[in-house]
Amino acid sequence: MKTHLKDYWLFIIFSILMAIGFSLDLSIAHGVFDNFYSFFLTMVKFVPAVFILIGLFDVWVDKKIIEKHLGEDSGFLAYFWAMVLASTTVGGLYVAFPVASALYKKGASPRIIFSYIGTAAVCRIPMTLFEASYVGVSFTAIRWLVSIPLVIISSIIMEKMIAEKDLANISDAA
Amino acid sequence: MVYYFTAALTAVLFMIDKEKTIKGLKLGLKKIRKNSPVFLNMIILVALSLYFVSDELILRFLGDGSGAIGVAIAGGLGSVAFMPGFVAFPLAGILLEKGVSYTVIAAFTTTLMMVGIVTYPVEKDFFGLKITVIRNIISLVMAVIVSIVIGLFYGELFI
Numbered sequence: 001m002k003t004h005l006k007d008y009w010l011f012i013i014f015s016i017l018m019a020i021g022f023s024l025d026l027s028i029a030h031g032v033f034d035n036f037y038s039f040f041l042t043m044v045k046f047v048p049a050v051f052i053l054i055g056l057f058d059v060w061v062d063k064k065i066i067e068k069h070l071g072e073d074s075g076f077l078a079y080f081w082a083m084v085l086a087s088t089t090v091g092g093l094y095v096a097f098p099v100a101s102a103l104y105k106k107g108a109s110p111r112i113i114f115s116y117i118g119t120a121a122v123c124r125i126p127m128t129l130f131e132a133s134y135v136g137v138s139f140t141a142i143r144w145l146v147s148i149p150l151v152i153i154s155s156i157i158m159e160k161m162i163a164e165k166d167l168a169n170i171s172d173a174a
Numbered sequence: 175m176v177y178y179f180t181a182a183l184t185a186v187l188f189m190i191d192k193e194k195t196i197k198g199l200k201l202g203l204k205k206i207r208k209n210s211p212v213f214l215n216m217i218i219l220v221a222l223s224l225y226f227v228s229d230e231l232i233l234r235f236l237g238d239g240s241g242a243i244g245v246a247i248a249g250g251l252g253s254v255a256f257m258p259g260f261v262a263f264p265l266a267g268i269l270l271e272k273g274v275s276y277t278v279i280a281a282f283t284t285t286l287m288m289v290g291i292v293t294y295p296v297e298k299d300f301f302g303l304k305i306t307v308i309r310n311i312i313s314l315v316m317a318v319i320v321s322i323v324i325g326l327f328y329g330e331l332f333i
Contacts (some may be wrong), residue, residue, distance in 0.1 A: 007211035014218045028225065036221035043217060046176040048206050053180055055202025056187060059194050090176060092258070094216060094293050097300040098209070117309070121288040127259030134267035135279060139324065143280065146323045147316060154312045162305060169302035 050095055054102045067107035078112050079152055086119035087128075096120035104170050111152075111159040113170075118151030215295040220256045223292050227255040229265055236282060237272055244278040245321055249314065252285030256292045277325035284320045288313035 005012075014036075021029020070078050089096055100113040108116075123144065132140040187195040232251055236244070257265070266279050289310050290297065297306045325331035 008214070010215045010218055011211070032221050032225045035224040036217060039217050039220050039224070043213060047213060049176040049180040051205040051209065052199060052202035053183070055200070055205055056183065056195065056198035058201055059198035060187065092293070093290050094213070094296045097293075097297050098205070101300045114309070118288070118313075121313070122284070124259070127263075127287070130259040130263040131266075131283065134263040135270065135276075135283075138327075139276060139280070142324055142327050143284070143320055146320050147284070150316050150319060154316065158305075158308060158312065162308065166302055166304045169305070171300060 046090060047095070050090070051098065054098055057102060058106070061106065063107050066103060070103060070108035070112045072109045074109065074112065078109075079115055082112050082116040083119045083123060083148070086116050087123045087125050089120045089124055092124075093117065093121055101170050104167075109159070110162065110167055111155040114155035114158050115152055118155060119148065122147045122151065209296075209299070212295045212299040216293060219292040219295065223254060223256045227251060229257075229261070232265065232282075233268065233272075236269055236274055236278060244275070245281040245318070248278045248282035248321075249285045249289075249317055252282040252317070253289040253310075253314070254291045255286055256290075257286065262286055275325070275330045276328040277321050277330050280321040280324040281317055284317035285314065288317060 018029055018033055022033070068074065069081055085099075086096070089099065096117050100117050103116065104110070104113050128140055128144075131143075184195060184199065187198070232255065235247055235251060262283060266283055269279055269282075270276070294306065297309075301309070322331060
């Protein structure tokens with residue numbers, strides 16, 4: 001696999017703008033760079049490990065198991081598994097996307113991976129604890145009760161409305 | 175934490191099957207290399223979002239927001255903002271104390287969680303443009319529904 005320079009166009013422009021900003025000592029450059037640096041460190045702290053885990057998952061987990069539990073013929077329990085996996089997902093959606101695409105490549109059905117992404121967005125446990133303590137338990141409870149069924153319904157709709165060729169685009173970016 | 179877990183798992187798997195584990199690690203490294211540019215793009219967008227859509231800005235814009243316009247502003251800010259739960263929910267708590275409605279808070283936090291402008295580079299890379307756009311639009315609709323139900327529950331909206 002070759003590294004293409006064009007993949008880094010945004011980073012190159014960003015670096016040039018940062019260099020100009022710093023040489024003019026603009027506060028915006030310092031502010032944006034501080035954010036960049038601290039979020040970069042946050043990412044380095046766990047994203048590479050996530051990809052290693054996905055790599056191991058890919059080699060070790062038998063496709064038949066995923067197909068059986070999360071695939072086309074899986075029952076309602078599959079949503080439950082998707083939710084369990086989602087609620088324990090670390091980070092944010094940016095982790096859920098690669099995980100979902102790896103699951104899809106292993107035979108999980110589209111509605112299940114969309115459900116996984118949706119519930120990973122709204123049901124992650126650490127986040128929910130913050131929500132319940134700062135905004136209120138009943139707020140969190142209603143939000144879960146409303147959004148989980150909506151996520152499942154919309155995932156089924158998405159599975160039906162998205163064409164085969166668009167689904168084929170889901171790459172596991174190997 | 176994640177690294178310890180990964181290391182422990184790798185060690186165990188390595189003892190079970192050396193070749194398979196090395197193959198998995200190689201695949202993982204390849205994925206890291208392949209995905210670095212999109213993650214880098216996302217980090218840049220996050221850096222810009224954190225700067226331009228700061229906590230102060232959100233406090234200012236949502237501070238006196240109410241009604242449909244408040245929900246629209248909250249949804250817009252939630253879609254472009256990026257913040258982890260431990261920043262977002264204390265902020266939501268402050269907004270509540272300032273008298274912002276639960277309806278508006280729900281629109282803000284739900285879009286924050288579900289709609290991702292800054293995660294767009296990553297989502298598009300894995301799912302393609304079309305699925306990304308559809309998912310984000312559906313999420314936006316969902317956020318409005320959640321916020322309406324919350325509003326009804328807290329007696330802020332009436333039918």
